[in-house]
Amino acid sequence: xxxxRDESSPLFAGNAAGTLRLIFYLALAxxxxxxxxxxxxxxxxxxxxxxxxxxxxxxAGLPAASVRTLxxxxxxxQRLTEQNQRLREDLLLANAKLNRMSAVAEQNQHLKELLDTxxxxxxxxxxxxxxxxxxxxYRYRLTLNLGARDGVKPGQPxxxxxxxxxxxxxxxxxxxVVMLVTDPAHAVPVVIERSxxxxxxxxxxxxxxxxxxxxxxxxxxxxxxxxxxxGLGGRFPSGFPVxxxxxxxxxxxxxxxxxxxxxxxDIDRSEDVLLxxxxxxxxxxxxxxxxxxxxxxxxxxxxxxxxTPASKAGALPAATQLPTPATSGGVPR
Amino acid sequence: MNRQRLSLxxxxxxxxxxxxxxxxxxxxxxxxxxxxxxxxxxLYWSLESEDRVTLGLAFVIGLGADLxxxxxxxxxxxxxxxxxxxxLRFRSRLRFFPMWQQTLAVLALLLNDRILxxxxxxxxxxxxxxxxxxxxxxxxxxLWPFLFLLLDDLRMRLRIx
Numbered sequence: 001x002x003x004x005r006d007e008s009s010p011l012f013a014g015n016a017a018g019t020l021r022l023i024f025y026l027a028l029a030x031x032x033x034x035x036x037x038x039x040x041x042x043x044x045x046x047x048x049x050x051x052x053x054x055x056x057x058x059x060a061g062l063p064a065a066s067v068r069t070l071x072x073x074x075x076x077x078q079r080l081t082e083q084n085q086r087l088r089e090d091l092l093l094a095n096a097k098l099n100r101m102s103a104v105a106e107q108n109q110h111l112k113e114l115l116d117t118x119x120x121x122x123x124x125x126x127x128x129x130x131x132x133x134x135x136x137x138y139r140y141r142l143t144l145n146l147g148a149r150d151g152v153k154p155g156q157p158x159x160x161x162x163x164x165x166x167x168x169x170x171x172x173x174x175x176x177v178v179m180l181v182t183d184p185a186h187a188v189p190v191v192i193e194r195s196x197x198x199x200x201x202x203x204x205x206x207x208x209x210x211x212x213x214x215x216x217x218x219x220x221x222x223x224x225x226x227x228x229x230x231g232l233g234g235r236f237p238s239g240f241p242v243x244x245x246x247x248x249x250x251x252x253x254x255x256x257x258x259x260x261x262x263x264x265x266d267i268d269r270s271e272d273v274l275l276x277x278x279x280x281x282x283x284x285x286x287x288x289x290x291x292x293x294x295x296x297x298x299x300x301x302x303x304x305x306x307x308t309p310a311s312k313a314g315a316l317p318a319a320t321q322l323p324t325p326a327t328s329g330g331v332p333r
Numbered sequence: 334m335n336r337q338r339l340s341l342x343x344x345x346x347x348x349x350x351x352x353x354x355x356x357x358x359x360x361x362x363x364x365x366x367x368x369x370x371x372x373x374x375x376l377y378w379s380l381e382s383e384d385r386v387t388l389g390l391a392f393v394i395g396l397g398a399d400l401x402x403x404x405x406x407x408x409x410x411x412x413x414x415x416x417x418x419x420x421l422r423f424r425s426r427l428r429f430f431p432m433w434q435q436t437l438a439v440l441a442l443l444l445n446d447r448i449l450x451x452x453x454x455x456x457x458x459x460x461x462x463x464x465x466x467x468x469x470x471x472x473x474x475x476l477w478p479f480l481f482l483l484l485d486d487l488r489m490r491l492r493i494x
Binding site: 018021022025026028029030031032033035036037045049053056057059060061063064132141170177184205206268 | 352353356357358361388389391392395396400401403405406407408410411414415418421422453457460463
């Protein structure tokens, strides 16, 4: 702090030195940006700084929370009764539906057991609260109040009552960041419910929308078609609503149809979301079975000690050479 | 001694407040109107007490903002460094501008900041932001006289420098 004062009058203060310092800092910032872009340093650092960052988030979210509390406190009686009435009706309806659903679920369970599959219809979920924090100019992310301590893992799907919201991108000890389906860098494998066509829904650049840029020209896609997760790719379990198609037009290239879709989830309004715990089946073929050798108890006990110093390349010849005297002695066949 | 400590706390407090108000969420409609608070507060301090605000401080504040905001580490550090450098370079002139000229200068600085941000985002492979993205510097410049007078008045009242 006192350093700047040592220099001469502020009118002409260290022109060359100042520029040099600027260049130094700019270069430092560039290097940081490149390094961060390449290895995702920031998140490791953020994880470490979470003890500081997390209360700051709570503090920053306070005004929004207090506005909400105030709006509840000062809401007039009329509106509250109306709301109560509506909620009661909704609850009744939901309960009726739930009863029917449970019957269907039971039946389904039964059939699946008959088919000898291991999948259960029950969702293994965790309720999370959205912390109101503005994470930068592009609003494609949410902060949740659960983190690594609550067992949240990156890649977990996040849904709300109406459909898929996104997936966990980064996890801090007590908070986590959700990447929304409307993020331009996000893609969900979907299937069109009516026709069964499989495609991919990307986040849209104009925000709050989904685009499906590569639908075959001959495909049967209409406005109003519902999109479900297809379960391909191994991130999202199949069968969750993703959105509804709002517009279909040939792409600029003329090679594909391009569709716009409105996300099914209430992305702007959700305050509580669900974290799915059971993920879809991992993608790709099943892991290869480890090649089975002869049972271990057949191996000669003396062979183990001399192998340890052998390098990886030398391990094979050593293993083939060493047992020879032992087998000749141990197994007389 | 006590007075000095108070003024230091006041200085740090305003900067922390700037970072916090950057994080406060607004309703969706108001979102593009949110000014870039850290830049405004840093500008004020670089005009008023130049021996405290250095490029290093701007860099550190920028890093803190990056950490809180979750953007690429170094992005805001770069922007704030450039901003503070220009402000310090023209400090003696900016200080004696009448308020409307100062406001215009602040507008130019904030626009320059947005252009820098745009370049960084483009290099990182982002896309062109919507037109409403350019509103924020104007709001920031419109708030500048009030912010300046308010902070100056508070400083006078607390009798700190």
